[in-house]
Amino acid sequence: MFYYISLYISLAIFIGGLIYKIYAWLSYKIGVDSKDIPTSKRLSSALKGIVLTIFSAKILTLINVFFLDIILQRKVFNEDFFRWLTHILIYVAFMLLLFMHALDKFITSAIFPNYSATLNPFLFLRDLFGALVIIGVCMAIYRRFILRPPRLKTNSMDTYAIIILAVIMLSGIILEGTKIGSYSIYKSMVSDYAGLEEGEEEFKALTAFWVDKFGTVSPDLKAPFEATLLEEGKELHEMSCSGCHSRPQWAFVGYPVAKVFKGAALGLDKGGIHTLLWYIHFLACFIGLAYLPFSKFLHIITSPLSLLANSVMDKKGSEPANIATRQALELDACTHCGACTSRCSVGIIVEEIENENILPSEKLQSIKAIVTKKQTDETRFRLILDGTYLCTNCHRCTDVCPAGINLEDLWFSAREDMFQKDYPEFSILSPLSFYRGLMRESIPQTDYNRPLIQAREAIASKYELIKTPDKAVNLTPDNQELRDSLLLSDQAATFSACFGCQTCTNVCPVVAAYENPKDVLGMLPHQIMYATGLGIKDLAFGSQMLWDCLTCYQCQEQCPQGVKVTDVLYELKNLAIKNAERKVESVTG
Amino acid sequence: MKFALFLGCNIPARLTQYESSARAVLENLDVELVDIKEFNCCGYPLRNINFKASILASARNLALSEKENLPVLILCKCGFGMLKHAAYILEEDATLRNEINTTLKKEGLEYKEGVEIKHLLSVLYHDVGIDTIKEKVTRPFKDLKIATHYGCHALRPSEIVQFDDPVNPSLFDNLVALTGAESIYWEKRLDCCGAPQFGINDDLSMDLTKKKILNASQSGANYLCDACSYCHLQFDTVQKMIYSEAGEDHLLPAILYPQLLGLSMGIDRDRLGLIKNQVDITGIEGFLSE
Numbered sequence: 106m107f108y109y110i111s112l113y114i115s116l117a118i119f120i121g122g123l124i125y126k127i128y129a130w131l132s133y134k135i136g137v138d139s140k141d142i143p144t145s146k147r148l149s150s151a152l153k154g155i156v157l158t159i160f161s162a163k164i165l166t167l168i169n170v171f172f173l174d175i176i177l178q179r180k181v182f183n184e185d186f187f188r189w190l191t192h193i194l195i196y197v198a199f200m201l202l203l204f205m206h207a208l209d210k211f212i213t214s215a216i217f218p219n220y221s222a223t224l225n226p227f228l229f230l231r232d233l234f235g236a237l238v239i240i241g242v243c244m245a246i247y248r249r250f251i252l253r254p255p256r257l258k259t260n261s262m263d264t265y266a267i268i269i270l271a272v273i274m275l276s277g278i279i280l281e282g283t284k285i286g287s288y289s290i291y292k293s294m295v296s297d298y299a300g301l302e303e304g305e306e307e308f309k310a311l312t313a314f315w316v317d318k319f320g321t322v323s324p325d326l327k328a329p330f331e332a333t334l335l336e337e338g339k340e341l342h343e344m345s346c347s348g349c350h351s352r353p354q355w356a357f358v359g360y361p362v363a364k365v366f367k368g369a370a371l372g373l374d375k376g377g378i379h380t381l382l383w384y385i386h387f388l389a390c391f392i393g394l395a396y397l398p399f400s401k402f403l404h405i406i407t408s409p410l411s412l413l414a415n416s417v418m419d420k421k422g423s424e425p426a427n428i429a430t431r432q433a434l435e436l437d438a439c440t441h442c443g444a445c446t447s448r449c450s451v452g453i454i455v456e457e458i459e460n461e462n463i464l465p466s467e468k469l470q471s472i473k474a475i476v477t478k479k480q481t482d483e484t485r486f487r488l489i490l491d492g493t494y495l496c497t498n499c500h501r502c503t504d505v506c507p508a509g510i511n512l513e514d515l516w517f518s519a520r521e522d523m524f525q526k527d528y529p530e531f532s533i534l535s536p537l538s539f540y541r542g543l544m545r546e547s548i549p550q551t552d553y554n555r556p557l558i559q560a561r562e563a564i565a566s567k568y569e570l571i572k573t574p575d576k577a578v579n580l581t582p583d584n585q586e587l588r589d590s591l592l593l594s595d596q597a598a599t600f601s602a603c604f605g606c607q608t609c610t611n612v613c614p615v616v617a618a619y620e621n622p623k624d625v626l627g628m629l630p631h632q633i634m635y636a637t638g639l640g641i642k643d644l645a646f647g648s649q650m651l652w653d654c655l656t657c658y659q660c661q662e663q664c665p666q667g668v669k670v671t672d673v674l675y676e677l678k679n680l681a682i683k684n685a686e687r688k689v690e691s692v693t694g
Numbered sequence: 695m696k697f698a699l700f701l702g703c704n705i706p707a708r709l710t711q712y713e714s715s716a717r718a719v720l721e722n723l724d725v726e727l728v729d730i731k732e733f734n735c736c737g738y739p740l741r742n743i744n745f746k747a748s749i750l751a752s753a754r755n756l757a758l759s760e761k762e763n764l765p766v767l768i769l770c771k772c773g774f775g776m777l778k779h780a781a782y783i784l785e786e787d788a789t790l791r792n793e794i795n796t797t798l799k800k801e802g803l804e805y806k807e808g809v810e811i812k813h814l815l816s817v818l819y820h821d822v823g824i825d826t827i828k829e830k831v832t833r834p835f836k837d838l839k840i841a842t843h844y845g846c847h848a849l850r851p852s853e854i855v856q857f858d859d860p861v862n863p864s865l866f867d868n869l870v871a872l873t874g875a876e877s878i879y880w881e882k883r884l885d886c887c888g889a890p891q892f893g894i895n896d897d898l899s900m901d902l903t904k905k906k907i908l909n910a911s912q913s914g915a916n917y918l919c920d921a922c923s924y925c926h927l928q929f930d931t932v933q934k935m936i937y938s939e940a941g942e943d944h945l946l947p948a949i950l951y952p953q954l955l956g957l958s959m960g961i962d963r964d965r966l967g968l969i970k971n972q973v974d975i976t977g978i979e980g981f982l983s984e
Contacts, residue, residue: 255800255801449734450703450734450735451734451735451740451751452734453734453750453751453754454740454744454747454750454751456750456797456800457744457746457747457750457797458744458747495740495743497703497704497735497739498703498707499702499703499704499706499707499735500706500707501706531743532743533893533894534742534894535739535740535741535742535743535894536738536739536742536772536889536890536893536894536924537739537740537743537893538892538893538894539704539739539889539892539893539924539927540893541893542892542893542894542896542899542932543708543892543893543927543931543932543935545893545896545935546935546939557894557895614885614886614902615898618898618901618902652894652895653891653895653898655846655886655888655890655891655902656741656846656847656890657846657850657885657886657890658846658847658849658850658851659846659850659886661850661851662849662850662851662852662860669851671851675741675742675745676745678742678743679742679743679744679745682742682743682744
């Protein structure tokens with residue numbers, strides 16, 4: 106009774122959770138294009154898209170993806186055999202257990218009329234599938250907690266997934282082990298199926314046979330037994346038991362457990378251990394089921410959907426409404442496997458710039474937190490924006506994602522969304538923005554320029570002096586601090602050799618590109634060298650020349666004094682960003 | 695001759711024809727290429743933001759190559775300049791080297807000096823040699839005028855990159871000439887293509903690109919030739935954007951050097967990825983001799 110009540114409650118929560126999730130996928134707005142699309146339009150667009158795709162030539166693509174990427178996990182196989190094997194063992198064996206064992210009343214007994222859980226091949230197979238899942242779970246634990254590949258992050262969702270699987274499997278196996286030895290279950294079965302009661306002569310014979318051959322632990326009957334008693338028991342067994350029972354040794358995982366517990370079997374049996382384990386087992390399953398839509402296991406639905414959708418959708422041809430829905434779905438399709446992070450081109454720099462959001466797997470979790478409104482704190486938001494921008498758009502994360510998530514497009518959408526909040530993002534003033542430039546036709550012009558202007562202004566705002574070119578500059582005392590801070594990069598200290606010949610300015614293509622370079626750039630290269638030498642921070646850092654520099658190295662190549670002009674400008678850029686970020690931290694706390 | 699092929703981030707994502715044509719040409723010249731899957735970003739775009747992060751990225755690549763005992767063959771000139779710079783600074787600065795190695799050791803890597811870093815053009819010119827390449831040119835070009843674009847980061851700062859004479863280089867021109875094409879003189883040949891500013895200051899960037907293209911065209915070139923991912927994306931994809939936004943037709947198509955060389959070697963146009971170029975270059979086949 107309790108069993109069915111808890112089953113129905115779990116199912117209700119599960120279904121309710123799914124409905125909530127589907128609603129979320131149709132509502133969360135990701136990407137600038139999604140802002141004005143109502144949920145109803147997203148729903149109708151999605152249904153239309155699905156129907157049109159299924160009834161078209163694209164169905165072949167979907168079938169191909171279904172078998173190769175969903176069932177056979179081709180994308181994982183191509184990347185890492187160990188991960189592929191771990192996952193195949195867990196998911197295939199668990200599915201088989203689900204269909205053959207958990208749903209045996211509906212599936213297995215319908216197909217096989219002679220089905221019994223304790224009969225071969227079902228007895229053997231159940232243990233085999235259970236063993237395979239356990240091996241897979243052990244491999245997963247090994248990877249995350251012992252092997253620990255660099256930058257692989259494990260969060261509570263990952264740990265929960267491993268724990269719930271382990272609990273289900275282990276409770277099942279120990280339950281099987283204790284049932285094998287259980288005298289109380291034996292008595293009750295013998296009463297129901299052989300019509301024998303304790304104390305009868307035939308009961309004794311059958312029990313002797315079962316103690317000898319089937320691992321039952323009896324309080325009074327122990328080996329060795331007389332041959333004639335066993336013979337009698339065997340006949341009774343073949344009459345009433347063997348139709349449903351194969352030798353328990355076939356349960357090659359549960360039987361050793363039974364042997365281990367043999368000494369304590371009677372006591373445990375009296376204490377109702379198998380009832381306790383049964384409760385743990387099915388409640389763990391039902392909790393897993395109810396919590397599924399909110400846990401990592403939702404990926405069994407979302408990852409296939411993501412793989413299928415991405416195989417037939419593209420940026421140019423698909424409806425914006427469907428792209429928005431797909432991107433919301435993708436946030437739930439991530440299994441936090443870390444494949445993207447392991448292949449990230451800039452993953453290594455997280456060892457220097459300690460922002461986990463640089464790693465694709467963490468970017469996605471953070472973006473999810475923002476989209477679902479769980480993340481609103483400004484400092485963290487800016488860290489997420491910075492981490493999301495520190496990306497070369499090399500597409501490797503997208504190539505390897507086993508859930509088929511179009512990560513590159515997700516990053517792009519998320520960035521443009523985050524820029525709307527008007528926090529300056531300094532990494533945009535680097536060649537990392539080349540990709541954004543290539544995409545400029547898909548961004549409205551004001552949105553395209555806005556973050557660039559903001560970043561420049563945020564940096565320049567610190568430096569008052571540059572805004573007042575007519576004001577006389579106080580040259581004494583000179584700022585040693587600036588000079589000393591320029592010692593990180595290789596050769597920045599060479600600025601002190603500058604004697605103001607202006608060669609650098611004269612060969613600079615950026616200076617030559619403007620009619621009035623001083624007005625646009627604020628300071629010219631030779632002036633920046635001089636200002637740096639004099640320690641005038643405002644003039645050194647506040648110039649737009651820093652950010653317009655092409656790094657073509659003409660200045661450095663031509664300088665007669667060996668001043669590493671370009672390298673000094675690089676150093677000033679780095680320091681300007683560092684100072685600007687420090688200012689942000691102190692403001693936002 | 696065996697090299698670790700360094701592709702970087704742009705080529706696999708948006709310039710696959712550079713990889714396929716380079717592989718085709720090098721295979722034809724018996725240069726063996728090894729793929730190191732764990733290669734990461736060269737560090738160049740990061741240098742604006744955080745110097746140490748960019749050096750760390752470079753150092754990891756060099757450490758990976760050193761582990762396989764291979765010199766690096768790199769296709770992008772910005773990447774070339776960055777790796778050379780990293781090698782230079784890590785040799786000069788022991789403190790920095792130790793800090794980098796502390797980080798790299800966490801994943802079983804170590805930066806050691808001595809990894810050779812070569813750009814594709816240097817390998818072709820110095821390691822393979824003009825004469826050897828010329829033997830493989832079965833269909834030299836005729837009456838083809840090429841504006842050869844050197845790019846900045848391979849030429850300068852010369853004491854670090856040591857690629858060619860920074861003021862009057864000839865390496866690339868010679869490589870172009872061996873295909874039968876004429877590498878013309880054009881005033882802006884050593885100027886920056888503008889790519890480093892694209893995405894940051896588009897007006898400045900596109901202005902510089904346009905100036906170069908105009909000068910090359912006015913100097914009589916039929917095609918522009920480059921050998922760098924960023925330069926090519928600028929002269930190809932961005933050129934297309936510049937002119938289509940202005941409602942005009944493109945001015946001068948750009949071809950990657952291995953595509954040019956490959957055609958003169960008789961390599962299949964699909965392997966060279968000719969149709970992948972944004973501004974159509976298939977017309978160049980008309981300049982090939984029979």
